[in-house]
Amino acid sequence: MPAAPQDPFFKSIGSAAADTEALREQPDEQDEQETDLEPIDEDRPLQEVESLCMSCGEQGVTRMLLTSIPYFREVIVMSFRCEHCGNQNNEIQSASTIREHGAMYTVKILNQGDLNRQLVKSEAATVTIPEFELTIPPLRGQLTTVEGTLRDTIQDLAADQPLRRIQDPPTFDKIEALLAKLKEVVPDDEDEAAPTMKERHPEDPVRPFTVILDDPTGNSFIEFSGSMSDPKWSLREYARSMDQNITLGLSQPEDEEKEKVTQKGGPFTEEDEDGLPAEEVFIFPGICSSCGHPVDTRMKKVNIPYFKDIIIMSTNCSACGYRDNEVKSGGAISDKGKRITLKVEDAEDLSRDILKSETCGLEIPEIDLALHAGTLGGRFTTVEGILTQVYDELSEKVFRGDSVGSANSKDNQEFETFLGSMKEVMTAARPFTLILDDPLANSYLQNLYAPDPDPNMEIVTYDRTFDQNEDLGLNDMKVEGYEAPS
Structure with missing residues (x-):
């Protein structure tokens, strides 16, 4: 966030440079009489202090400038130089606290x-x-x-x-x-x-x-x-x-030991602050599909209020960094499909929880975005999170190229315009409509007014067509009397 325009301490780099140049043009009568550095003056845009040179052990000079970077935040720019050995370096430090994320x-x-x-x-x-x-x-x-x-x-x-x-x-x-x-x-x-x-x-x-x-x-x-x-x-x-957090000094190593789980190859139970048992997490050993090293897949059943149980699976490979997360429904197949339509008007709507199953399609008509069922797999995140994943997947494909000509083709330029519209949607800079169409009704979008109806969200259930049942393999599924020969 940029600093206030009238901030007397963290001025912009341009204004600080102008003040420094004006200060240099002023005659200093004490320069010929005194050789030591002047005491720190808080009104000066550039502060100078003596510092020990780690190269030769003599005293050098460190100059510090408090400034603000537009659209970012306040920083301290430091420059050290030793006149004795010529050692010099530049560094920048944040003038604000460590962020929450x-x-x-x-x-x-x-x-x-x-x-x-x-x-x-x-x-x-x-x-x-x-x-x-x-x-x-x-x-x-x-x-x-x-x-x-x-x-x-x-x-x-x-x-x-x-x-x-x-x-x-x-x-x-x-x-x-x-x-x-x-x-x-x-x-x-x-x-x-x-x-x-x-x-x-x-x-x-x-x-x-x-x-x-x-x-x-x-x-x-x-x-x-x-x-x-x-x-x-x-x-x-x-x-x-x-x-x-431990590396940054925000947590103690013993805090990590409390969260580590030593049991592998079977279910284990964690406890909350009141000592009450939490939901079970199952660990299944396997092989990483990227590098072939042993890797564990964690699976946990979670209940979403006003929806149903879901199964979250996570795989993280410490050898190559491969990560995979997937969400599946933990309930029975629904008799009807479900279509959810949400009118997104501000940034608050971007924080809604969303469960997109592997059979769900996603559409945003305002920017001509349509994702077919199976794209991205199952995801349990927020509206902002799912849009960010879509943007990352598309940007990787449009900006990836082996030659400069392919990266600057007409098609890619048109796609850049589409990605610009996608960025506006991701930040809620413009209102848009989010449509989730799931023939198995295994997708979910958080209702901020639950259990009352949400005025910005419409949920419609419908009967699946024969083609939809055929694609899902339901026409050939026999759940009753399958013991007898056909």
Whole structure:
């Protein structure tokens, strides 16, 4: 959230720079008489303090700037320099508290203009580029751009390459291949064949890739283009895991031990704060379909008020990171189908719980979105969550391409316009209609007025057609008298 326009402490970067330049132009009569640093003046936009240089042990100077980043929040930009040995570094820290939820930003980079997107990386954030198989672990806070991040990576990896060439040739070859891919996107300034900065234009295409910024503190940010409806930009907030809370110092390790379950291969029972038994969770050992390592699938039956019992299954592979979640109905097959129509008018409607079974279709007529039964499988989430999953699935397909031409084709440009409309729907920037059509009536949409009728939601039951029963395999299903020969 941007700071207030009249904030005397956290001014924008532009206004802080103007104040600093005006202060430098003022004559200082004490400069010739005093060599020590002046005491901190709270009215100065840029503060300077003496700091110990960890390289040579002499005293250096740390400059701190309190500023605000538009559409983000307040930050502290720090720059250290030692005049004795020349050591210097830059860092950024958040001036606000750790957020309630973590944040994951995903940006599709398609042209030179996308490389100029501002990137704020906190000391707890991880940057991932799947196309290059590159992961930048948490290290220190940075205020840079996407191009700056890639150039820093090239510089860090190339520094030890001469040594790797001798000591570890296989690793040298792998890193050299990665550097070649990165230099295709951000050519070396010393390369005479590469275009210079002045010759580059924002619309010039680059090799398509994806930047994923994952920060459990929620204090990182990637700039969007124009507004949050930018089809190349997406934000997903998530609840931190216990391991992440322990890493950030928000929980104690013994809290994790209380939540761990030691029994495997059968049911186990957890207890709530009052000592009352909770619902059983079943664990089934299996093999990961992605990497082949052993993995456990957890299954639990949950009751949804004013609906029915459902079965939630979750599979997480610690070896390769593969995750799969699925929801199935725990009741009998309904005699009739169900169609649920919801008029979404504001952000409150996006927080409604939704259960979409594997036989349910989803439609939004205002943006010509129609998902057939079986798409995404069974999901138990919120309206915002299901729309985000649809957006992620579609954006992966439209922005994925092996060549620049495919990433900038006319069809993809039209699809980008559709994704822009999808972003408006995801943020409730425009009213829309959500339709769930489930011939087995195993889908559910939360009624905020339950047990009273919801004025914005309409539920219609209907008789299934012969073709629907045929597709579901119900015409050949025999549940009575099946013991006798036909």
